Amino acid sequence: MISSTNITFLLFFVLLCSSLVQSLQELSLDLAIKEEQPNGTLIADLTTHFPFFANNSHGYLVKFVRSCPNIYLDPHNPFFLRAFTIDREQLCPYERTCSFHCQLFLQKHDIYFIQLRFNIEDINDHPAQFRKRIYSYELDQNLPLNYHLQLEQAEDQDYLSRHTYSLNISSSSSSSPFPFRLSYDESNHLLELILVQPLPSSTRKYAFALIVDNDEGKEEDRCLIELKILSSEQKNSSPPEFDSKFYQFVISDPNQTFVGKVHVQHHEQSRETHDDKVYYRLISSSEQTNDLFELNERSGEIYLRQKPSQLSLSDMYELFIEAFYANYLSSLTTVHIAVNLTHSTSSSASTSQQQDYFIEILIPKLFQKNASNPSQIHLQENSTVPLTLLQLFISSSSISLLNVTLTSALRLDFRQYFSLKQLDSDDQQSFELVLIRPFDYELIQHFHLDFVLTSHNFTHKSFEVFVENINDCRPEFDENEYRFEVQENNVVPLLLHTFHVFDRDQMDNIVYEMQMQDDDAFVLNSTSGHLWIVKSLDRESRAQYSSLICAFDQVFRTCSSLVIVVQDENDNICSFNSSSVTLNVDENLPPHTLLTQLQAFDPDQGSNGTVHYEFVSLTSYLTVDPSTGSLYTSPSHVFDYELMQQYSITVKACDNIRSLPSFCCYLQVNIHLNDVDDNRPYLTYPSNTNQLFVINYSNKSMPQLKAFDDDIETKNRLISFEIVDGTLNTSLSIDRQSGQLHLVDDHNLPLYGTLVVSLSSRTLVYLTLLIHDHRTDPDRFLRLQE
DSSP states (O other): OOOHHHHHHHHHHHHHHSTTOOOEEEEEEEEEEETTOOTTEEEEEHHHHSTHHHHTOTTOEEEESSOOTTEEEOSSOTTEEEEOOOOHHHHSTTOSOOEEEEEEEEESSSEEEEEEEEEEEOOSOSOOBOSOSEEEEEEETTOOTTOEEEEOOOBOOOTTOOEEEEEEOOSSSOSSOOSEEEEEETTTTEEEEEEOSOOOOTTOOEEEEEEEEEETTEEEEEEEEEEEEEOGGGSOSSOOOBSOSEEEEEEOOTTOOEEEEOOBOOSOOOSSOSOOOOEEEEEESSHHHHHHEEEOTTTOEEEESSOGGGSOTTOEEEEEEEEEOTTOOEEEEEEEEEEOOOOOSSHHHHHHHHHHSOEEEEOOGGGOOOTTOTTEEEEETTOOSSEEEEEEEEOGGGGGGEEEEEEOSSOOOHHHHEEEEEEOOSSSEEEEEEEOSOOOTTTOOEEEEEEEEOSSOOEEEEEEEEEEOOSOSOOEESOSEEEEEEESSOOSSEEEEEOOEEOTTOOSOOEEEEEOSSOTTEEEOTTTOEEEEOSOOOTTTOSEEEEEEEEEOSSOEEEEEEEEEEEOOSOOOOBOSSSEEEEEEETTOOTTOEEEEOOOBOOSOGGGTOEEEEESSOOSSEEEOTTTOEEEEOSSOOOOTTTOSEEEEEEEEEESTTSSOOOEEEEEEEEEEEOOOOSOOEEEESSOTTSOEEEEOTTSOOOBOEEEOOOOSHHHHOOOEEEEESTTTTTEEEOTTTOBEEESOGGGOSEEEEEEEEETTTEEEEEEEEEEOTTOOHHHHHHHHO
């Protein structure tokens, strides 16, 4: 295999032999590249690092000796090194330093080998994540102070990440302080909870906290810590249950002291711990029974203290047996013991009877789970029937004496479940016990089968049958739909609900699942059914969450719908689209004229989002509808452009005005008034139209009428003059724009009469005129007219 060094040497040797090559130099260059830069980012300009290339860069052959991953030469300028986007965590996972090498070849008259080393710099581009959303721990109540509970850190692919962890403890989920403090040793990457207070008493079974991971000050992920505090009183919440409320045993062997055995059900004794032991205690009904019988306190086996032959054949003995856990939760069962022994006057007769009367039973190994106790049969529930359980052999002389009984806490008929099938045999009778109806563990878990040959002889065989549970029942929720209402801005962590299912199988293998697309706000403990809210909810972002909550018992899955409605809280301030609005309004508008409708938006719901409008200060020019925000002109005052040209006022919109908190927003309303032609022009010269207007025409000039309009806008102030009537209307003319009077004929002076002048076709001015020259005395003329 040829190494890159050998290739370089070979290439050097070939080129050196060429007459075109004058020299060969080896150079090196270290370059730093930040990861996640865009494709085509310029990494280096070789002419900058090696200036001698800049003086004469044309004509060079530039190429990589071998292909360089993630780096390429600019096709337009081979001295530019460019890079593709590089992911450091993909290129060098879990390595402290990340670099790679390439070799560049340049040739013109001389040859250059440049050893390139690219160092990839890490950036914080990957979010840290905990492997699990919820971590559950069971702790003994008597843990010593300074106990260290090691936690799992959030995983971050970035090498240069700077993590800090904080505890977020909900005040609503804890009635006392959280007993641990959080410790993070960054140098050793050790995250721990350290016990600083004694664990609370059994009245408080849980302690909860939310651990938040911050990477360089930015929250990355969070997980819930659920601590279950165990005490001796908490280990069992219910007493053990016997598999039968009533036991009946028959003592038939005169040489055997074993009577029988009581047993508790094989079911979930405790969800907290699995090492609780059951103890048995004998409670006799009399001193006599206490002297006759003894009980193994761990196994539940009953024994005789003396030989059965010393017992009374006519008595029925009654015992009470208590089963209890170490925390003294207990239950009772009743045991009846009968004595049926065959007595003879001689041992030979006894031996003869034993030969004449016997019962032998053969049980297949399939149904035997305990080799040390062959009198137990283990039968799975819902077995396929018919099913042969055992073979029975009895003496031929006692066929008619065979009696089979089934004893259990329930009243069961042997013939409903079993068939005793006789088989062919030469010298003894053979039978098969066939199960014709399967047992249901949820109805019966344990019973006794007694085979007895009755008459003067009492030969007895007894067997315990244990029905084994299989997973044949679906778990059932107590609700078809769960609906919860949660106030937004809730504290975290918040325990929303604890789900429970009923499974008649009682196998304690329920796994809770939640099927929700956006589940970053919720965490479900798959074992305990605790549903936690680990993020503060915002109704304005999302008002409702829908999901399925499922329970899986490893065979059957049952689901119920889950709806979480986020209740509104007045946590938003209303807002207008802008801080101010400008309206152009004509003056003299009628009262109650709608100018505009102001609208403030509040994302809250109900009264929290309903705004009330009002003015910040009093005004006599405007009114506002408090519900709709409609802005009207006032019935008492109108806008007059000649008095004001602009008007401003502030409108306030407030939510939830009848309770607290109430938030307000403000809008500046600016009104620009438009001038309208609402004033009539009036004559200013002559100023008094009720007096005679005497005009002296001696200098051959006529006066100019003058008028004024109070409107401000120029277009509304223009005045036109027009003679419309009067006795002198044919003798005079007037300039329409200036109001200048002109005498049509001055040979008929003096002139005396009336003149009606229209101002802009809106005002009529009535004038009485006397026009004279130097030849006429106006006073004498007027006296003559009188």
